[in-house]
Amino acid sequence: MKTRITELFKIQFPIIQAGMVWVSGYKLAAAVSEAGGLGLIGAGSMKPDLLSEQIRKAKNKTDKPFGVNIPLLRGDALDLINVTIDEGVKIVFTSAGHPGKFIDKLKKAGCVVVHVIPSVKYALKAESVGCDAVVAEGFEAGGHNGLDEITTFVLIPQVVDAVKIPVIAAGGIADGRGMAAAFALGAVGVQIGTRFAASVESSAHDNYKRAIVDSADNSTVLILKKVTPVRLIKNKFSQQISEAENRGATTEELANLLGKGRERMAILEGNLDEGEIEAGQCAGMIKEILPAGEIVRKIVDEYYNVVRKLH
Amino acid sequence: MKTRITELFKIQFPIIQAGMVWVSGYKLAAAVSEAGGLGLIGAGSMKPDLLSEQIRKAKNKTDKPFGVNIPLLRGDALDLINVTIDEGVKIVFTSAGHPGKFIDKLKKAGCVVVHVIPSVKYALKAESVGCDAVVAEGFEAGGHNGLDEITTFVLIPQVVDAVKIPVIAAGGIADGRGMAAAFALGAVGVQIGTRFAASVESSAHDNYKRAIVDSADNSTVLILKKVTPVRLIKNKFSQQISEAENRGATTEELANLLGKGRERMAILEGNLDEGEIEAGQCAGMIKEILPAGEIVRKIVDEYYNVVRKLH
Numbered sequence: 001m002k003t004r005i006t007e008l009f010k011i012q013f014p015i016i017q018a019g020m021v022w023v024s025g026y027k028l029a030a031a032v033s034e035a036g037g038l039g040l041i042g043a044g045s046m047k048p049d050l051l052s053e054q055i056r057k058a059k060n061k062t063d064k065p066f067g068v069n070i071p072l073l074r075g076d077a078l079d080l081i082n083v084t085i086d087e088g089v090k091i092v093f094t095s096a097g098h099p100g101k102f103i104d105k106l107k108k109a110g111c112v113v114v115h116v117i118p119s120v121k122y123a124l125k126a127e128s129v130g131c132d133a134v135v136a137e138g139f140e141a142g143g144h145n146g147l148d149e150i151t152t153f154v155l156i157p158q159v160v161d162a163v164k165i166p167v168i169a170a171g172g173i174a175d176g177r178g179m180a181a182a183f184a185l186g187a188v189g190v191q192i193g194t195r196f197a198a199s200v201e202s203s204a205h206d207n208y209k210r211a212i213v214d215s216a217d218n219s220t221v222l223i224l225k226k227v228t229p230v231r232l233i234k235n236k237f238s239q240q241i242s243e244a245e246n247r248g249a250t251t252e253e254l255a256n257l258l259g260k261g262r263e264r265m266a267i268l269e270g271n272l273d274e275g276e277i278e279a280g281q282c283a284g285m286i287k288e289i290l291p292a293g294e295i296v297r298k299i300v301d302e303y304y305n306v307v308r309k310l311h
Numbered sequence: 312m313k314t315r316i317t318e319l320f321k322i323q324f325p326i327i328q329a330g331m332v333w334v335s336g337y338k339l340a341a342a343v344s345e346a347g348g349l350g351l352i353g354a355g356s357m358k359p360d361l362l363s364e365q366i367r368k369a370k371n372k373t374d375k376p377f378g379v380n381i382p383l384l385r386g387d388a389l390d391l392i393n394v395t396i397d398e399g400v401k402i403v404f405t406s407a408g409h410p411g412k413f414i415d416k417l418k419k420a421g422c423v424v425v426h427v428i429p430s431v432k433y434a435l436k437a438e439s440v441g442c443d444a445v446v447a448e449g450f451e452a453g454g455h456n457g458l459d460e461i462t463t464f465v466l467i468p469q470v471v472d473a474v475k476i477p478v479i480a481a482g483g484i485a486d487g488r489g490m491a492a493a494f495a496l497g498a499v500g501v502q503i504g505t506r507f508a509a510s511v512e513s514s515a516h517d518n519y520k521r522a523i524v525d526s527a528d529n530s531t532v533l534i535l536k537k538v539t540p541v542r543l544i545k546n547k548f549s550q551q552i553s554e555a556e557n558r559g560a561t562t563e564e565l566a567n568l569l570g571k572g573r574e575r576m577a578i579l580e581g582n583l584d585e586g587e588i589e590a591g592q593c594a595g596m597i598k599e600i601l602p603a604g605e606i607v608r609k610i611v612d613e614y615y616n617v618v619r620k621l622h
Binding site for chain 1: 430431432449450451459460461462463464465466468469472482483484485486488489491492493494495496497527528529532533537557558559560591592593595596617618621622
């Protein structure tokens with residue numbers, strides 16, 4: 001399977017495992033890369049020292065390319081970038097912020113830089129500062145989300161029409177049907193989060209993985225639009241926030257209700273009542289917890305089956 | 312092009328023009344049907360007498376199959392159904408309500424009945440009462456919308472997995488890429504609204520058509536989630552509603568702000584400040600006002616081009 005994305009990363013299949021807090025450590029990233037996709041270590045829940053350790057462990061597990069995802073809103077984003085460069089990682093996905101501040105440093109270190117964007121405007125901005133590709137992520141994606149609520153179905157073709165760099169689709173993709181649909185819309189790669197969050201190698205708590213598998217089509221909700229929009233599986237916590245939002249709570253009240261550490265609580269510690277069970281809408285399509293490599297192979301097989309049937 | 316949908320309706324291409332208030336009279340429906348798709352007269356903005364007249368005019372314009380869309384929340388839904396049956400229309404799309412109350416009457420009259428649904432639960436319900444197909448319509452669709460905010464990308468495969476009747480995809484589809492993506496996700500037909508709303512034969516005001524063509528990826532918003540969710544192009548009116556929603560306005564306050572006749576104001580009369588400019592997120596992809604038949608042909612050509620390139 002050869003696309004601009006497999007060539008950019010020198011990988012076998014244009015399937016990227018999203019960097020996810022408390023989920024994508026070296027085990028998951030290495031398993032996806034070993035299977036021919038691109039694994040990403042999610043630095044979002046790591047201090048620089050831990051990131052350094054995780055990169056080393058990933059290198060011990062695979063000789064294939066893998067990358068690091070760095071959320072740029074982190075106060076120590078520069079430290080995370082320095083560690084990534086020092087450890088010799090050559091693929092960096094940036095999100096939640098503007099890559100312009102950091103891209104020169106990354107490019108000088110020989111990194112391929114990909115930025116995650118929720119709309120055409122940010123895609124153009126990423127391209128203009130020199131990003132090598134963009135991940136266009138739709139409203140159905142899990143975790144942090146854009147303000148404009150543009151869905152994968154309409155976002156991908158519009159970003160593809162707007163930029164010359166390759167476009168990776170994200171949001172709502174959990175199987176080979178989704179991959180084929182993303183490619184029909186003009187993407188040349190897919191980034192998949194929730195499906196890998198519920199894999200064997202995911203470092204998340206079993207309760208969290210089970211919550212994904214138990215989801216239906218309408219199990220997730222986008223909350224905190226006034227603070228930072230986040231998609232999660234509905235629970236007691238999301239219900240509290242939704243109620244506050246419905247009565248017109250201020251940004252401050254909402255930030256207080258949110259507090260700190262909600263992601264860790266749900267994803268790492270398995271507290272499904274009080275934590276943020278971040279997941280995409282495609283949770284409803286995920287029926288079992290499989291090894292990450294098997295997920296990659298299944299998606300590729302399904303992709304070819306789907307494409308063969310289109311005429 | 313042969314799918315379960317072309318066979319169900321005896322049409323050439325599995326492209327259905329959505330029934331839309333103040334947009335899809337006989338001119339648009341007949342033009343789409345003449346081009347080999349399925350045109351629908353939208354009864355939502357018609358009294359029974361006008362619907363009767365529109366059906367007769369459509370018959371004068373085309374010998375090919377066309378249908379009627381009937382929103383079941385209308386107080387006079389039964390009258391609209393009676394008129395449709397009396398005029399000999401054999402294809403009925405129902406939406407906004409439950410078809411169970413009316414389906415026996417329609418089936419006895421020999422009608423093919425298709426219901427529009429926003430989630431798996433309602434798809435199963437439509438199948439269980441005997442509908443011949445469902446339109447699975449995602450969050451990105453224009454006009455009235457479901458409460459669960461499930462996007463086309465994740466809705467289609469889940470509905471396809473849940474029901475045995477054929478699934479028509481709707482929401483976010485404006486070109487052949489979207490059609491190919493919908494088919495990759497398992498749909499066997501597409502229902503397209505906004506693209507046809509901006510066609511030559513659409514009975515909407517030129518200002519309204521122009522508002523669609525002038526849209527960007529982030530031009531629409533879903534408002535009135537507490538009353539009846541509706542997607543429209545952002546304007547002064549939507550801004551007022553959004554502000555009221557942000558400060559926690561009650562359902563009653565919102566209903567008062569909404570008032571009556573907002574759709575007519577924007578779509579038929581061209582008042583882009585005070586009216587509801589209903590449109591889907593794909594408005595950003597629509598760049599010109601073309602004859603409806605040309606739109607059908609373009610979409611089919613694009614579909615084949617896209618599918619040929621997938622491998």
